[in-house]
Amino acid sequence: MSEKRSDQIKYSILKFLDVTGFTVLDPVIRLIFREETDKQCKAIGKFLVVPILFLFFCLTMWWKIAPQHKTKSGEVPTPDKVWNSAKINHTFDYRETTKSEDFIARSESRKEILKQVQAQIVSIRSEAEQAKNQVLLMEEKFKNDFLPSKLEVPNTNLSNYLTEVNILSNRRKEELNVLKAEVMNGKTTKKEFVHFLEEQDKLVDQEKKILKELRSVISEIRSQKFKPLEKARSVYNNLANELQFLKKREEFLTKSNRSVRVQEANDKLQLSIEDLELATTEKDIYLRAKKVIRQKESIARLEGQQYASAVTVYKQIKRSIFTVLCGFLMAAIIAIPLGIMCGLNKVVMACLTPFISVFKPVSPVVWLLIFQIIVGAFFPDPETHPFFLFFSSIPYIGSLNINPALVFSACTVAICAVWPALVNTALGVSSIDKDHINVARVLRLGFKDRLFKIIIPSSLPYVFAGLRISLGVGWMVLIAAEALSSSDGLGKFVWDEYQNGSSYSFANIIYACFVVGIIGFCLDRIMIVLQRIVSFDGGTTSV
Amino acid sequence: MTKENKIYKSLLLEVYRKTIQALMLSIGFGAFALSANAEMLDLEKDELKLGFIKLTDCAPLVIAKEKGFFEDEGLQVEVIAQPNWKQLLDNVITGELDGAHMLSGQPIGATIGFGTQAHIITAYTLDLNGNGITVSNSVWEQMQENDPSLMSETPTHPITADSLKPVVEEKLELGEKLQMGMVFPVSTHNYEIRYWLAASGIHPGFYTSQDKKGFTEAQVELSVTPPPQMPATLEAGIISGYCVGEPWNQQAVAKGIGVPVTTNYDIWKNNPEKVFGVNKKWADENPNTHLALIKALIRAGKWLDETDMDGTLIHREEACRILSQKNYVGADFDVIKNSMTGFFFFQNTDKREMPDFNVFFKYHCSYPWYSDGIWFLTQMRRWGQITEAKSTQWYHETAKKIYRPDIYLEAARHLLEEGHISKKDIPWDTDGYKAPTNEFIDGITFDARNPIGYLNAHKIGNKDSLN
Amino acid sequence: MSFLSLENASVSFGAGNSKIKILSDLNLEVKENEFVAIIGFSGSGKSTLMSLLAGLILPNSGSIKMKGKTVKEPGPERGMMFQNYSLLPWLSVYQNIELAVHQVFPHFSKIEKENHILHYLEMVNLLPAKGKKPHELSGGMKQRASLARTLAMKPEILLLDEPLSALDALTRANIQDEIMRIWQEDKRTVVMITNDVDEALLMADRIIPLTIGPEATLNDPFIVDIDHPRDRTTINANRNYKKLKVNVTNFLINMNLEAKKLNLNPHIPMPELTPDHLNHSRSNRTF
Numbered sequence A: 001m002s003e004k005r006s007d008q009i010k011y012s013i014l015k016f017l018d019v020t021g022f023t024v025l026d027p028v029i030r031l032i033f034r035e036e037t038d039k040q041c042k043a044i045g046k047f048l049v050v051p052i053l054f055l056f057f058c059l060t061m062w063w064k065i066a067p068q069h070k071t072k073s074g075e076v077p078t079p080d081k082v083w084n085s086a087k088i089n090h091t092f093d094y095r096e097t098t099k100s101e102d103f104i105a106r107s108e109s110r111k112e113i114l115k116q117v118q119a120q121i122v123s124i125r126s127e128a129e130q131a132k133n134q135v136l137l138m139e140e141k142f143k144n145d146f147l148p149s150k151l152e153v154p155n156t157n158l159s160n161y162l163t164e165v166n167i168l169s170n171r172r173k174e175e176l177n178v179l180k181a182e183v184m185n186g187k188t189t190k191k192e193f194v195h196f197l198e199e200q201d202k203l204v205d206q207e208k209k210i211l212k213e214l215r216s217v218i219s220e221i222r223s224q225k226f227k228p229l230e231k232a233r234s235v236y237n238n239l240a241n242e243l244q245f246l247k248k249r250e251e252f253l254t255k256s257n258r259s260v261r262v263q264e265a266n267d268k269l270q271l272s273i274e275d276l277e278l279a280t281t282e283k284d285i286y287l288r289a290k291k292v293i294r295q296k297e298s299i300a301r302l303e304g305q306q307y308a309s310a311v312t313v314y315k316q317i318k319r320s321i322f323t324v325l326c327g328f329l330m331a332a333i334i335a336i337p338l339g340i341m342c343g344l345n346k347v348v349m350a351c352l353t354p355f356i357s358v359f360k361p362v363s364p365v366v367w368l369l370i371f372q373i374i375v376g377a378f379f380p381d382p383e384t385h386p387f388f389l390f391f392s393s394i395p396y397i398g399s400l401n402i403n404p405a406l407v408f409s410a411c412t413v414a415i416c417a418v419w420p421a422l423v424n425t426a427l428g429v430s431s432i433d434k435d436h437i438n439v440a441r442v443l444r445l446g447f448k449d450r451l452f453k454i455i456i457p458s459s460l461p462y463v464f465a466g467l468r469i470s471l472g473v474g475w476m477v478l479i480a481a482e483a484l485s486s487s488d489g490l491g492k493f494v495w496d497e498y499q500n501g502s503s504y505s506f507a508n509i510i511y512a513c514f515v516v517g518i519i520g521f522c523l524d525r526i527m528i529v530l531q532r533i534v535s536f537d538g539g540t541t542s543v
Numbered sequence B: 001m002t003k004e005n006k007i008y009k010s011l012l013l014e015v016y017r018k019t020i021q022a023l024m025l026s027i028g029f030g031a032f033a034l035s036a037n038a039e040m041l042d043l044e045k046d047e048l049k050l051g052f053i054k055l056t057d058c059a060p061l062v063i064a065k066e067k068g069f070f071e072d073e074g075l076q077v078e079v080i081a082q083p084n085w086k087q088l089l090d091n092v093i094t095g096e097l098d099g100a101h102m103l104s105g106q107p108i109g110a111t112i113g114f115g116t117q118a119h120i121i122t123a124y125t126l127d128l129n130g131n132g133i134t135v136s137n138s139v140w141e142q143m144q145e146n147d148p149s150l151m152s153e154t155p156t157h158p159i160t161a162d163s164l165k166p167v168v169e170e171k172l173e174l175g176e177k178l179q180m181g182m183v184f185p186v187s188t189h190n191y192e193i194r195y196w197l198a199a200s201g202i203h204p205g206f207y208t209s210q211d212k213k214g215f216t217e218a219q220v221e222l223s224v225t226p227p228p229q230m231p232a233t234l235e236a237g238i239i240s241g242y243c244v245g246e247p248w249n250q251q252a253v254a255k256g257i258g259v260p261v262t263t264n265y266d267i268w269k270n271n272p273e274k275v276f277g278v279n280k281k282w283a284d285e286n287p288n289t290h291l292a293l294i295k296a297l298i299r300a301g302k303w304l305d306e307t308d309m310d311g312t313l314i315h316r317e318e319a320c321r322i323l324s325q326k327n328y329v330g331a332d333f334d335v336i337k338n339s340m341t342g343f344f345f346f347q348n349t350d351k352r353e354m355p356d357f358n359v360f361f362k363y364h365c366s367y368p369w370y371s372d373g374i375w376f377l378t379q380m381r382r383w384g385q386i387t388e389a390k391s392t393q394w395y396h397e398t399a400k401k402i403y404r405p406d407i408y409l410e411a412a413r414h415l416l417e418e419g420h421i422s423k424k425d426i427p428w429d430t431d432g433y434k435a436p437t438n439e440f441i442d443g444i445t446f447d448a449r450n451p452i453g454y455l456n457a458h459k460i461g462n463k464d465s466l467n
Numbered sequence C: 001m002s003f004l005s006l007e008n009a010s011v012s013f014g015a016g017n018s019k020i021k022i023l024s025d026l027n028l029e030v031k032e033n034e035f036v037a038i039i040g041f042s043g044s045g046k047s048t049l050m051s052l053l054a055g056l057i058l059p060n061s062g063s064i065k066m067k068g069k070t071v072k073e074p075g076p077e078r079g080m081m082f083q084n085y086s087l088l089p090w091l092s093v094y095q096n097i098e099l100a101v102h103q104v105f106p107h108f109s110k111i112e113k114e115n116h117i118l119h120y121l122e123m124v125n126l127l128p129a130k131g132k133k134p135h136e137l138s139g140g141m142k143q144r145a146s147l148a149r150t151l152a153m154k155p156e157i158l159l160l161d162e163p164l165s166a167l168d169a170l171t172r173a174n175i176q177d178e179i180m181r182i183w184q185e186d187k188r189t190v191v192m193i194t195n196d197v198d199e200a201l202l203m204a205d206r207i208i209p210l211t212i213g214p215e216a217t218l219n220d221p222f223i224v225d226i227d228h229p230r231d232r233t234t235i236n237a238n239r240n241y242k243k244l245k246v247n248v249t250n251f252l253i254n255m256n257l258e259a260k261k262l263n264l265n266p267h268i269p270m271p272e273l274t275p276d277h278l279n280h281s282r283s284n285r286t287f
């Protein structure tokens, strides 16, 4: 009996893996349930262990090769640096959310947290102090020991060569004078003189080249990084950043805290009210009453205030996903009906074919610019436009900052994603099995039934295959669109990092590359599952 | 209510107030206690979005947010990086942004209709100086060949474009034009690099009603590149030099791809650089919010330029740390630190002290001077961005339409009452015109009262008849 | 008046040069409540004939009439069971039948509908598989499902295209009985295609051979004058039955021989086959 149950569990897990396309894990599950252990071990070895080993091999290669390729923007980051940048981004997000929370913290918890923060500040301050000294020490060392020791040889080389060049050029000058005289009195022909000058020029060029090389050796050394100094700096920078963050927290828990400010404003309001009581003249009463009203208003405003936090990578991820889904939805809403019409009616197909063929290959960048202009015209005053007011009022979505940039990014995604879905739907509808149509004819199904009971179900696998391509295209397009239009999202994250040009920018870009890839992968997987659910032939979908 | 009763009550009130003040002081909120006396402005809007470009001179905006000056005014402000100056201006015009860190020429250009037309005003000048001209390594080597004195590890400054002239001419003989980058047609950088080139007799090109790129008669072609892309564009060899703000000159040194040859401090000592611009319509609709913003900015400027007894800037390091955050300028702390703390690397070996490289508050610089506006107008006319001759009257009127010291002074008055600034911080009695100065690289005197005379004093550039 | 009739109907496929006449000059009269079996070799055009009767294809010449009216389109009163089952793959067995029942009996209540469907599923022994999708069924199960669908429509005339070809002997016998019962009790008319002479003899009133195509036509029918109900255990002993079986079988063998002779006739154009074609078709088959 129990065996049967475990079998059931096993098969449901296997089915799940099958539907989600993670068939690689199949042998693992089977092994856990002790099914043909030898065979499973072999399968795991072949399809799991080997790929993982290969992954590790690639990682180590990356680790080894990356530092050897030096770019002007610094070394190619190694995996650990990328990992580090992921952590930094996480910390940044943590700090922003903490600050937002601190800002709205109320009296009891506020004091509690304040105590902790102040204690932390004390300890970190001393640490930072030490770290700073370490940096100074290392800077000294760099300047007084490291550089001189390394520069000694090249510097002497350079000065030796300079004196040599000096001697040579003096000698050449003398020779030149001699020759000039000889030309004048005809001892040397003019042709020979020209030849001599040419030779001299060549020599000078040669010397310049060598000089340049020697100098570049020196500047190379100067720009070399002194590891201990770098390390000391990064330690100190981390501590200093942390300290700054804590100080900001302290501020947010005290004078900038919302409840504190509301309290203060209330106290002031109290005073004004009492002032009002004391007022005697008509004018005074009016003015003071006005003041009370104003203060009440400002308190109401204060109470609703939220900390205007910076956009972190997680927010950008959320916004990107939201945008791509919006665009994708738009694409689906346009593509599926149109595709069905095309598939059903040759005339419609003929009408639409020119548009499809011409617009399909247009670059997303062009679409982006077009939509930027068009969308901009629709919302002359986005702040108060009902469309945006509506979206901002939706609880979760409102926090994503819906603005025209999002709208035209989504439109760009939609227009680029519409084609695969459209073409596939049309194909699906037009390649419907003749037998199925015959069934419909025998049953005398009406148009509506024929459409919804026969045509659409039978073309669903095609439609979803198209939608899957669309979503993939949309995701790729979105990142580019965001980068270009600087609509908040992962694309903007990448672009900002590129523009920042800090020592962590490159690592951040590679980090973003993984994030974009993994999200794209997840979206694709979701589509595969959907596709599997609607596909009726039980066949596998290509991964 | 009897008279005694009333007196008694007001006395009580006084005591009450005092205790609150004392209480606040005892908790250590000195600053706040002071402002507690003052009226909170009646804000029309308290959640704002301000735009900036990733340059260190956006510092007052960032500092006002991070040091809580905006919050002190009851404002919650998002400070959002913009991809380029055009989009920044567009976003201010459409209302997506409430205000922004702008090039001095942007409010002027927009108001007179060069580029996008919109009435933009400014009541706050963000900073002085802060730009540099960087040339690529190969151009630098050629300049060194032309002028051996530049071979030294620490050549004397100012370096003029004289040694660049042969390089330009050599190129011209080959039928090519030297390409250089600047950040925007109406940017300070455009006028500065033109000034620098023209001062050495290199023609940087005219704008005409047909030629919106400013290539007419050019010996050096200047094209627009967004600041953060300058180093990459230089490295790719698309341009051989550029004029840009920090940290993009120091970045070139740090990456070893170019050599800064001069700063705009040498081109025009203490020249105005960026302003805080808002849409006129927005300012009219939100006068108190605007005032609150300017108040916070003045405090941020003052904070940035605060010095100790010896005259060292005490807050700059903290400012750099804030600016190096990825949502602000995002460059490495050590790179930003160079110029912001008063040092400038001309080459790896040539680190100089430049205490006035970034001025945010000193010299009454945050006041929106009419004369600054007029200088930009003369440059726009000089290079043909203003296509026809204008009267002296027009220069003054236009400057007054854009620069709004009235708002600035109003904000300053509030701050003075609240005790955040002292009387000497603000030029209360000026008429908005700085005294004539000849501290330019070519020594020509600029008197804002006589813009056309100034225009005509230059060898290269449009000249108008006085009338 | 005959119930269903073909008059000089012919059907061609293709156009222009590649036009082939599959059926030519068909004449057929099916009386009400008659059971007609059609036999013929594979590829001769039996299914095409069925489609013609169902109204799925229209004759190129001649006409087809049901109850005196020309047939212009298919309809549920002529319930067609397709040779390749034509089950909708996205629907379960139950849903496939439900689709038909819902369409034919829109007035059924929910329970009536369910009972109706379950009844036919039980008849073809598919109750345990009612929730399965077609791709999860064996060939025989699909055939039964398809049959159930056709029967559930309760058509006036059943057009069954080899309805039992994929079944084992026992199931086959059971379903034969069911069909016979329905035919008799409900007074239906049946046209059934079969390749099994025994089956035809057991079930049909008339057996009509279709000659070998192209240009196949219907030959004279064999009348099966054995009284219903027929018992398959005792029918073997029936003299009539034996005689008919020999006759029909001989007829088929002769037809086959004639066809072979015809094929040897040099006047008949041969398709041009090159090794390339052969390879092609072979490779197609392997994949």
Ligand SMILES: Nc1ncnc2c1ncn2[C@@H]1O[C@H](COP(=O)(O)OP(=O)(O)OP(=O)(O)O)[C@@H](O)[C@H]1O
Pocket: C013, C014, C022, C040, C041, C042, C043, C044, C045, C046, C047, C048, C049, C083, C213
């Ligand atoms: N749609 C079509 N287009 C062209 N030719 C067709 C078409 N349908 C059938 N044919 C041809 O008509 C002929 C008869 O086909 P049909 O399916 O009626 O044969 P069948 O007698 O049912 O054979 P089987 O016993 O194998 O089912 C075949 O030669 C076939 O190639």
Ligand SMILES: [Mg+2]
Pocket: C046, C047, C048, C083, C161
């Ligand atoms: Mg057939």
